[in-house]
Amino acid sequence: MAKFDDRLDRIVARCEELQALLAEGMSGADFSQASREYAELEPIVTRVNALRTAEQAEQDATQMLADPELRELAQAELDTLHTQIPELRHDIRLAMLPRDEADERSAILEIRPAAGGDEAGLFAAELFGAYQRYADQRGWRFEVLEYDQSELGGLREGIASITGRGVFARLKYESGVHRVQRVPATESQGRIHTSTVTVAVLPEAEEVDVEVNEGDLRIDVYRASGAGGQHVNKTESAVRITHLPTNIVVAMQEEKSQHKNRAKAMKILRARLYERNRAAAHETRAADRRAQVGTGDRSERIRTYNFPQGRVTDHRIGLTLYKIDRVMAGEFDEFVDALTQEEQAALLAADDN
Numbered sequence: 080m081a082k083f084d085d086r087l088d089r090i091v092a093r094c095e096e097l098q099a100l101l102a103e104g105m106s107g108a109d110f111s112q113a114s115r116e117y118a119e120l121e122p123i124v125t126r127v128n129a130l131r132t133a134e135q136a137e138q139d140a141t142q143m144l145a146d147p148e149l150r151e152l153a154q155a156e157l158d159t160l161h162t163q164i165p166e167l168r169h170d171i172r173l174a175m176l177p178r179d180e181a182d183e184r185s186a187i188l189e190i191r192p193a194a195g196g197d198e199a200g201l202f203a204a205e206l207f208g209a210y211q212r213y214a215d216q217r218g219w220r221f222e223v224l225e226y227d228q229s230e231l232g233g234l235r236e237g238i239a240s241i242t243g244r245g246v247f248a249r250l251k252y253e254s255g256v257h258r259v260q261r262v263p264a265t266e267s268q269g270r271i272h273t274s275t276v277t278v279a280v281l282p283e284a285e286e287v288d289v290e291v292n293e294g295d296l297r298i299d300v301y302r303a304s305g306a307g308g309q310h311v312n313k314t315e316s317a318v319r320i321t322h323l324p325t326n327i328v329v330a331m332q333e334e335k336s337q338h339k340n341r342a343k344a345m346k347i348l349r350a351r352l353y354e355r356n357r358a359a360a361h362e363t364r365a366a367d368r369r370a371q372v373g374t375g376d377r378s379e380r381i382r383t384y385n386f387p388q389g390r391v392t393d394h395r396i397g398l399t400l401y402k403i404d405r406v407m408a409g410e411f412d413e414f415v416d417a418l419t420q421e422e423q424a425a426l427l428a429a430d431d432n
Contacts (some may be wrong), residue, residue: 083314087127087171120360133160135394138333177424181282181357182248187224188236188280193256195274202259202384204405205274207237210253212409220242224343225333238347240283241384247282252418253411254280255381262387271387275380283346284353291349298319298341303332320344327351382414396421 097117101110129137136253137160143153144308214221227235228418240251257276299319306362315333318340331344360377383392384403391406391414398417401405408412424430 083172086175087130090120090175090217091124091127094124100169108159110160119178123171124169126174129288130164132172132198133164133167136160137151137164149225172427173423176423179248179251182251183245185219185242186247186250186280187283187347188237188239188241188250188253189278189347190234190288191277192234192416193277194269195259195272197229197233197276198261198263198272199276200229200235201231201263201363202274203237204232204234206236206257209407209409209411211239213411214243214246214409216243217243217249219246222334224300224347225331232377236298239364240346242283247280248419249415250280253278253381256340258380258381258383260387262383271403281350281354282357289349289352291322291345291352293430295323297323300337315395316340318344320348322348325352325355327355380425393418 094117097113097120100113100231101117137157140153140156140160143149144157146153148233157285188205188207188210190210192203195202199243206310211221220240222240222242223237224240225236225238229235255278257278258273258277260271260273264274297320299321299416300315301317301319302315303317316337317330318337319328319330321328327348329344329347331340331347333343334340381393382393383394383404385392386403388401389403390399390401391403398414400413
């Protein structure tokens, strides 16, 4: 406890130091860095002040117990404080946990069918729609960057930009393999089929985050074609960008304009490069998280949607909800909240060691 209190004292002192420095009139990079650090520490200090106030009130109420006339009132206040103080300490510990710098960012969502043929494509389309409804419910902007539809109405590939505050923090747990179990509409024998869909959620990158050298790019243009192209035409509007150092390839044909397709492809390329850099830089943290809520890798099965039983199961935390219709209507918060709490618990446990 003393060690924890010492950390709080150091945070308060640092926050006061930063406040004084900013008041003196810093400028340039030093000002930006100090401002960011102060913005991170100030909410913690607010909680620390509330904790100190509660602890002082606890001491005062304890002394009041000796007065027969005030004993009952003091005991009632102590009962409240004995609940409030541990909650404040827990909130402070959560606020002090290392934060993923990408949490507040917007995100790029990529969905593709994996095993299961046409049925996988149909479920991919439904899942894409479910995430769009989730974005609408949270007031985020959902922009379709690529939607390659099959002849049966399934999805070959769907990519969207989801813009809003904290999008990545909420959606990052969705990366992985999503498995569906149901009787396909084309199944005459009524047999349940199992299909899979891959989901990738990448934090959206700004140009300043990733430096892309034009000399590292091979850009091919071609005519949009096939059932997936919504704007199939005779002009070479489709764009394929290959980042030669990493061999990452992004193809885009959703727009009629070659310029717009190139801009969208670069947006996706930056997100993939940014995520690649983040994964390399945070491998230790990723290893800790892997033991709790999974890697977020597209090769890992994370969730099963069983339509005959009406259930959705998240395998990382063993949570099953018998409300598949509501989940497919975009109600993912119960899973997201549980996964967030699981990761926080793991980080708190690691912080204790």
